[in-house]
Amino acid sequence: xxASIPVNNERRQQxxxxxxxxxxxRCILSDPEDTRPYECDGLAAYRQLPxxxxxxxxxEQVLAILNVCRELNxxxxxxxAGTGLSGGALPMADGVVISTARLNRxxxxxxxxxxxxxxxxxxxxxxxxxxxxxxxxxxxxxxxQIACTIGGxxxxxxxxxxxxxxGLTVHNVMRVRVATIDGEIIELxxxxxxxxxxxLLAVFIGSEGMLGIVTEVTVKxxxxxxxxxxxxxxxxxxxxxxxxxxxxxxxxxxPAGLEMMDRTSSRMVEPFVKAGYDTxxxxxxxxxxxxxxxxxxxxxxxxxxxxxxAGASAIAVSETESERMRFWSGRxxxxxxxxxxxxxxxxxxxTIPRKNxxxxxxxIEQMETTFGLRCANVFHAGDGNxxxxxxxxxxxxxxxxxxxxxxxxxxxxCVEVGGTITGEHGVGMEKINSMCVQFTREELDAFFAVKxxxxxxxxxxxDKAIPTLNRCAEFGKxxxxxxxxxxxxxxxx
Numbered sequence: 001x002x003a004s005i006p007v008n009n010e011r012r013q014q015x016x017x018x019x020x021x022x023x024x025x026r027c028i029l030s031d032p033e034d035t036r037p038y039e040c041d042g043l044a045a046y047r048q049l050p051x052x053x054x055x056x057x058x059x060e061q062v063l064a065i066l067n068v069c070r071e072l073n074x075x076x077x078x079x080x081a082g083t084g085l086s087g088g089a090l091p092m093a094d095g096v097v098i099s100t101a102r103l104n105r106x107x108x109x110x111x112x113x114x115x116x117x118x119x120x121x122x123x124x125x126x127x128x129x130x131x132x133x134x135x136x137x138x139x140x141x142x143x144x145q146i147a148c149t150i151g152g153x154x155x156x157x158x159x160x161x162x163x164x165x166x167g168l169t170v171h172n173v174m175r176v177r178v179a180t181i182d183g184e185i186i187e188l189x190x191x192x193x194x195x196x197x198x199x200l201l202a203v204f205i206g207s208e209g210m211l212g213i214v215t216e217v218t219v220k221x222x223x224x225x226x227x228x229x230x231x232x233x234x235x236x237x238x239x240x241x242x243x244x245x246x247x248x249x250x251x252x253x254x255p256a257g258l259e260m261m262d263r264t265s266s267r268m269v270e271p272f273v274k275a276g277y278d279t280x281x282x283x284x285x286x287x288x289x290x291x292x293x294x295x296x297x298x299x300x301x302x303x304x305x306x307x308x309x310a311g312a313s314a315i316a317v318s319e320t321e322s323e324r325m326r327f328w329s330g331r332x333x334x335x336x337x338x339x340x341x342x343x344x345x346x347x348x349x350x351t352i353p354r355k356n357x358x359x360x361x362x363x364i365e366q367m368e369t370t371f372g373l374r375c376a377n378v379f380h381a382g383d384g385n386x387x388x389x390x391x392x393x394x395x396x397x398x399x400x401x402x403x404x405x406x407x408x409x410x411x412x413x414c415v416e417v418g419g420t421i422t423g424e425h426g427v428g429m430e431k432i433n434s435m436c437v438q439f440t441r442e443e444l445d446a447f448f449a450v451k452x453x454x455x456x457x458x459x460x461x462x463d464k465a466i467p468t469l470n471r472c473a474e475f476g477k478x479x480x481x482x483x484x485x486x487x488x489x490x491x492x493x
Contacts, residue, residue, distance in 0.1 A: 050091030080152025085426030118325030120151025157206030164382030234281035241283035242358030277328030374416030385423035
């Protein structure tokens with residue numbers, strides 16, 4: 001677990017006084033008991049008491065805070081709802097947190113244009129609630145959608161169980177309004193089908209708060225499907241289940257959702273939500289079809305045929321909307337359900353080619369023996385986005401360190417089979433060392449060049465996501481001993 005660095009009280013008083021001269025006192029939190037709730041995000045293993053937390057009420061106050069921080073050379077950490085899982089919102093002992101929680105207004109919903117304009121503190125699910133009367137909704141649906149905010153979704157390029165058909169945040173955001181470190185407002189993208197100039201919107205989405213502070217977002221809305229049904233298919237081994245995923249896509253079917261859970265995750269979820277899962281199966285697939293009744297019936301029949309041919313040992317199909325929601329409730333509650341069988345868990349996030357699902361799952365299974373820890377696997381099988389939950393007990397000396405090493409080995413395996421170290425959780429602090437595994441020094445320098453273009457003083461969320469040369473050198477020393485890579489006994493497919 002990370003140790004917190006003490007905050008310099010004299011510096012805190014200086015910065016707080018400068019901030020209070022520009023923004024109302026109600027927007028500034030500087031006492032330790034007030035800033036304590038902001039010491040971490042969803043990656044609670046890493047904690048740091050912030051020097052100051054700011055909660056601006058409007059865009060003008062965001063600009064004022066940025067100006068003060070730039071003038072005093074104070075690092076800035078943007079924060080949404082704090083549901084992120086990679087330490088992207090981890091504060092700095094000498095820095096200011098800018099929380100967008102109070103920028104929580106839905107500015108307008110335009111049903112004919114099928115878009116909504118919202119502030120960054122609006123919850124993901126609240127957008128769909130506002131669009132519901134027009135039979136529209138916002139498609140990206142991360143498991144934390146009841147709490148996570150659209151600003152955080154933009155920062156992390158969040159996805160969800162329906163991202164295979166409807167895309168990630170980057171595919172569903174049309175425009176962002178951004179406050180820069182220079183204290184100016186820029187707009188990236190637009191409300192038309194195309195915007196002039198470089199596609200900086202795609203660069204900004206997923207930039208983890210390193211390029212600017214989002215103050216407004218325009219999102220796409222899509223029509224609610226007339227109906228939807230889910231297949232729950234059981235498999236006697238994970239290899240067959242993994243190959244079935246590739247078979248569905250190879251058949252030319254793009255399900256609305258295609259999720260996979262192994263036996264460990266099914267057994268931890270079922271007593272918690274009573275979703276009706278087959279807890280004897282080595283793996284289960286959840287495959288959803290949506291659209292008109294005719295389209296859904298046809299797609300369900302096609303998927304059923306493919307899954308049976310791929311070796312499914314049992315197939316169940318939702319017959320009512322409540323049964324469909326019950327099937328999904330298990331997948332959506334996989335993370336909290338982990339607390340039923342383990343004091344702590346470490347949620348990883350990597351993406352691999354679909355064809356490699358089976359071999360990576362076998363590799364993770366072998367790593368469980370190597371590291372002496374259990375792992376429950378739940379993931380967006382359709383796009384190869386893995387979410388292994390490494391189970392450990394932080395009260396036992398050395399277990400967290402083993403969990404971290406286990407996670408690093410999984411990410412290294414993802415890279416080795418042609419994947420990447422993250423899909424939707426971001427790099428943050430959690431995977432910054434693994435960036436040294438995936439990218440060359442020249443590639444990392446290019447990332448830094450983009451950051452400097454937006455943030456010349458390097459004050460926005462510094463020391464995250466992009467590792468420095470020194471960090472990669474130190475990580476290389478840890479990874480290589482006598483010319484031999486650690487975990488050499490792990491499978492190299």
